[in-house]
Amino acid sequence: MRDSGKGQMDLLLLAVLEAAPAYGYVLIEEIRRRSDGLFELPESTVYPALHKLEGRHLVGSEWAEVNGRRRRVYTLTAAGRRALAGQREAWRRYAQAVSSVGDTP
Amino acid sequence: MTPPMMPVGPTEAYLAAFAARLAVSPRRRRRVQAEAADHLRDVAEALAASGVPGIEAEREALERFGDPETAAAAFGSTLCGRVWRAGRRVVRRRPPVGARSSEVVSDPEPQRGRWPAATCDVCGAVVTPAERFVDELSGIGEIETPVTVIAHRACYEMGKAILALRAMPLKSTAPPARSH
Numbered sequence: 001m002r003d004s005g006k007g008q009m010d011l012l013l014l015a016v017l018e019a020a021p022a023y024g025y026v027l028i029e030e031i032r033r034r035s036d037g038l039f040e041l042p043e044s045t046v047y048p049a050l051h052k053l054e055g056r057h058l059v060g061s062e063w064a065e066v067n068g069r070r071r072r073v074y075t076l077t078a079a080g081r082r083a084l085a086g087q088r089e090a091w092r093r094y095a096q097a098v099s100s101v102g103d104t105p
Numbered sequence: 106m107t108p109p110m111m112p113v114g115p116t117e118a119y120l121a122a123f124a125a126r127l128a129v130s131p132r133r134r135r136r137v138q139a140e141a142a143d144h145l146r147d148v149a150e151a152l153a154a155s156g157v158p159g160i161e162a163e164r165e166a167l168e169r170f171g172d173p174e175t176a177a178a179a180f181g182s183t184l185c186g187r188v189w190r191a192g193r194r195v196v197r198r199r200p201p202v203g204a205r206s207s208e209v210v211s212d213p214e215p216q217r218g219r220w221p222a223a224t225c226d227v228c229g230a231v232v233t234p235a236e237r238f239v240d241e242l243s244g245i246g247e248i249e250t251p252v253t254v255i256a257h258r259a260c261y262e263m264g265k266a267i268l269a270l271r272a273m274p275l276k277s278t279a280p281p282a283r284s285h
Contacts (some may be wrong), residue, residue, distance in 0.1 A: 025147040044175070
């Protein structure tokens with residue numbers, strides 16, 4: 001089963017950026033790797049999502065040279081870290097609730 | 106003598122179509138286009154490294170990114186608020202806005218290579234063939250006779266916003282009258 005991951009796009013992007021700054025392609029690949037290929041993010045939607053997160057000051061970005069190439073590298077901000085914590089908690093509660101309902105015969 | 110035309114690959118053609126449809130400021134357009142170009146190259150290289158032949162890898166990378174119109178539309182909403190606010194300021198300061206800003210229309214389609222040089226009908230700056238789009242406006246606001254327009258995509262969006270603003274009543278900025 002594959003999922004576009006769009007519903008939780010912000011959480012996924014922020015969570016990957018928590019580990020290290022990254023540019024778009026690396027973020028997509030890392031999300032795919034961490035989800036064992038379950039999340040195949042529609043590639044062109046990742047950049048608008050990153051730009052929106054930047055507009056909300058949850059991530060910052062700058063051009064940097066990575067492996068000899070100029071890349072737009074995104075970094076999690078302090079506000080992004082707080083937002084990630086909140087989204088994680090909300091997701092845990094949601095997953096727990098679904099599990100409680102779904103697992104009860 | 107005109108220089109020979111450089112061959113345009115599928116990625117270059119895609120990026121030109123993508124950029125022409127971005128409804129964002131020129132500065133932002135350059136950034137988005139650069140990020141998209143990097144991304145497409147990364148994907149094509151990864152596919153090529155896994156054994157997909159060069160041109161097929163390039164095409165698959167484009168396919169994964171989706172059609173340029175849809176991909177560009179996803180960036181559109183970020184401009185709207187800013188354009189709206191900017192347009193509102195312009196209208197407040199200098200009503201009515203010059204007719205040229207409203208001579209801009211819908212369904213833009215870049216027609217590169219047809220005109221040697223042009224200036225934007227909205228901002229007056231030079232429009233390069235890659236950013237240029239030409240359209241015909243009619244039936245919007247006071248524009249009844251079709252008018253051909255050449256403009257930047259961002260300017261076109263600004264023109265539309267201003268046009269919409271002209272059609273709506275503005276909130277008065279005058280201080281409320283005191284009651285005695």
